[in-house]
Amino acid sequence: MSDLTRRTAAELADALAAGDTTSAEITEAHLARIEDVDGSVHAFLHVDAEGALAAARAADERRAAGRPASALDGVPIAVKDILTTVGLPTTCGSKILEGWVPPYDATVVARLKDAGLPILGKTNMDEFAMGSSTEHSAYGPTRNPWDLDRIPGGSGGGSAAAVAAFEAPLAIGTDTGGSIRQPGAVTGTVGVKPTFGGVSRYGLVALANSLDQAGPVTRTILDSALLHEVIGGHDPRDSTSIDQPLPALVDAARQGSSGDMSGVRIGVVKELGGEGYQAGVRARFDESVQLLVDAGATVVEVSCPSFVHALAAYYLILPSEASSNLAKFDAMRYGLRVLPDGVENPSAEEVMRASRDAGFGDEVKRRIILGTYALSSGYYDAYYGQAQKVRTLISRDFEAAFGQVDVLVSPTAPTTAFRLGEKVDDPVSMYLNDIATIPANLAGVPGLSLPSGLADEDGLPAGFQILAPAMADDRLYRVGAALETLLTKKWGGALLENAPELQGSAR
Amino acid sequence: MPDITREEVAHLADLARIDLSDAELDHLAPQLAVILDSIKSISEVAADDVPPTSHALPLTNVFREDEVRPGLTAEEALSGAPEVEQQRFSVPRILGEEA
Numbered sequence: 001m002s003d004l005t006r007r008t009a010a011e012l013a014d015a016l017a018a019g020d021t022t023s024a025e026i027t028e029a030h031l032a033r034i035e036d037v038d039g040s041v042h043a044f045l046h047v048d049a050e051g052a053l054a055a056a057r058a059a060d061e062r063r064a065a066g067r068p069a070s071a072l073d074g075v076p077i078a079v080k081d082i083l084t085t086v087g088l089p090t091t092c093g094s095k096i097l098e099g100w101v102p103p104y105d106a107t108v109v110a111r112l113k114d115a116g117l118p119i120l121g122k123t124n125m126d127e128f129a130m131g132s133s134t135e136h137s138a139y140g141p142t143r144n145p146w147d148l149d150r151i152p153g154g155s156g157g158g159s160a161a162a163v164a165a166f167e168a169p170l171a172i173g174t175d176t177g178g179s180i181r182q183p184g185a186v187t188g189t190v191g192v193k194p195t196f197g198g199v200s201r202y203g204l205v206a207l208a209n210s211l212d213q214a215g216p217v218t219r220t221i222l223d224s225a226l227l228h229e230v231i232g233g234h235d236p237r238d239s240t241s242i243d244q245p246l247p248a249l250v251d252a253a254r255q256g257s258s259g260d261m262s263g264v265r266i267g268v269v270k271e272l273g274g275e276g277y278q279a280g281v282r283a284r285f286d287e288s289v290q291l292l293v294d295a296g297a298t299v300v301e302v303s304c305p306s307f308v309h310a311l312a313a314y315y316l317i318l319p320s321e322a323s324s325n326l327a328k329f330d331a332m333r334y335g336l337r338v339l340p341d342g343v344e345n346p347s348a349e350e351v352m353r354a355s356r357d358a359g360f361g362d363e364v365k366r367r368i369i370l371g372t373y374a375l376s377s378g379y380y381d382a383y384y385g386q387a388q389k390v391r392t393l394i395s396r397d398f399e400a401a402f403g404q405v406d407v408l409v410s411p412t413a414p415t416t417a418f419r420l421g422e423k424v425d426d427p428v429s430m431y432l433n434d435i436a437t438i439p440a441n442l443a444g445v446p447g448l449s450l451p452s453g454l455a456d457e458d459g460l461p462a463g464f465q466i467l468a469p470a471m472a473d474d475r476l477y478r479v480g481a482a483l484e485t486l487l488t489k490k491w492g493g494a495l496l497e498n499a500p501e502l503q504g505s506a507r
Numbered sequence: 508m509p510d511i512t513r514e515e516v517a518h519l520a521d522l523a524r525i526d527l528s529d530a531e532l533d534h535l536a537p538q539l540a541v542i543l544d545s546i547k548s549i550s551e552v553a554a555d556d557v558p559p560t561s562h563a564l565p566l567t568n569v570f571r572e573d574e575v576r577p578g579l580t581a582e583e584a585l586s587g588a589p590e591v592e593q594q595r596f597s598v599p600r601i602l603g604e605e606a
């Protein structure tokens with residue numbers, strides 16, 4: 001049954017529940033697909049065929065005994081290589097963690113295992129999640145399944161590409177400034193950044209503690225909702241975890257899929273659009289908004305004036321937190337240890353310096369140095385202190401906006417996928433990819449990206465972003481599912497059906 | 508706000524415990540200056556009366572019951588260590604030669 005890789009996770013779950021297929025068959029089909037196309041795509045850093053098949057057989061036994069562990073029991077998944085996994089390497093795309101096998105599971109991973117989802121492997125990413133193209137991975141870039149010469153977005157390009165290339169029906173990403181949503185936009189897939197605190201960060205190797213959030217990477221809105229309900233909810237091991245039940249996400253997705261938007265108030269963010277946004281991205285966005293209007297939504301333009309400062313605030317707050325978080329890579333307890341050249345009997349500090357130089361890539365070094373600068377005594381007030389104030393202003397903009405509308409919308413990323421190598425040595429130009437996604441991280445509100453169509457000028461996917469108030473993640477699913485239904489009807493099928501067939505051969 | 512110089516970058520790398528080669532300094536210092544230039548507008552944005560936000564969630568002091576829970580075994584904790592000796596992390600010398 002070769003078409004198993006083309007089905008959505010919800011369809012696979014239904015087929016498993018009906019006894020039409022087995023988790024072993026589904027998992028084998030995806031492992032075969034990985035074997036076939038990942039030489040070209042390079043979405044995975046590690047594939048765990050043995051572990052996935054063992055988990056699949058256990059899922060089949062539970063199903064046979066009439067005791068599935070969850071609705072998704074037996075549906076395989078790929079996990080970004082920033083979440084710790086017992087027995088599987090966790091490198092964060094960095095040389096400094098090459099070969100490290102963590103002794104504990106992240107809570108997200110533990111919940112996937114408890115729910116019976118076989119883990120196919122770990123996906124590629126920009127080193128320590130710093131980047132928007134996956135080119136900053138120490139293990140080579142991931143390629144966009146729509147065009148192998150283009151970037152799949154980042155930092156979670158591996159997870160998005162795995163799902164877009166039908167190597168996995170589901171994946172986990174993490175989003176600090178857009179690392180789930182922007183790869184979703186440029187690969188024609190769905191990605192959700194939950195409310196900050198909605199999904200546990202325990203075992204998520206921290207980039208920026210106050211911004212990081214794990215979430216679903218899928219091909220449909222319903223699949224994201226199903227996965228979100230598996231991984232979400234309170235975790236006492238994460239002190240920033242919200243101690244409240246999740247809203248009913250799957251119900252919201254099913255409700256939205258009728259396509260009826262009557263009574264829903266939608267705000268188009270004035271500051272996230274227009275100049276700097278590719279014409280084709282804007283065209284698909286405007287058409288999507290019109291579809292929502294035609295379906296009964298009330299649409300108004302909303303101004304969030306402080307959003308124009310979000311990028312600057314983010315590139316002070318993030319490096320500051322990152323420079324502090326990455327201080328733990330000291331070559332003493334785990335990770336790479338390199339002895340400095342030509343030094344006899346080097347000190348611990350000399351070993352630390354040499355190891356951090358050898359183990360970290362350029363972008364990580366840039367951000368550690370920037371963070372060290374922003375936090376140093378002479379500049380703290382002017383930079384970090386100001387950035388924290390801007391964060392307050394951005395939260396106030398969201399509050400005022402959500403006083404008028406139920407959700408806010410914008411294009412997810414200003415452009416479609418650019419070519420590999422085009423921006424890798426131009427950090428500021430790379431940072432601009434996240435201009436529309438960053439405000440949500442700074443304010444902690446949830447965001448979702450779904451495909452809005454293909455840009456006319458290059459035939460590549462564009463993304464539509466939906467933002468909701470904190471803990472109102474259900475609104476993302478309702479509006480997202482409605483737009484997905486309307487667009488799919490218009491296209492006569494899913495957008496990914498237009499992606500070129502990947503040739504099964506290594507490049 | 509002053510531009511960042513090559514010497515400052517070298518000093519910051521030193522504070523961050525990263526040995527940068529001359530070639531890396533040549534490469535990174537101008538990039539950092541460009542990044543800083545692109546974000547310097549931030550110093551003029553917020554008025555003095557705006558309170559800072561360090562965290563999106565207004566949580567303070569999250570406690571749990573003081574009860575014993577299973578943790579990592581010594582073997583597990585040492586499993587990723589570059590060097591182990593007598594069930595301990597083995598590290599390079601931390602004091603000067605003469606000390």
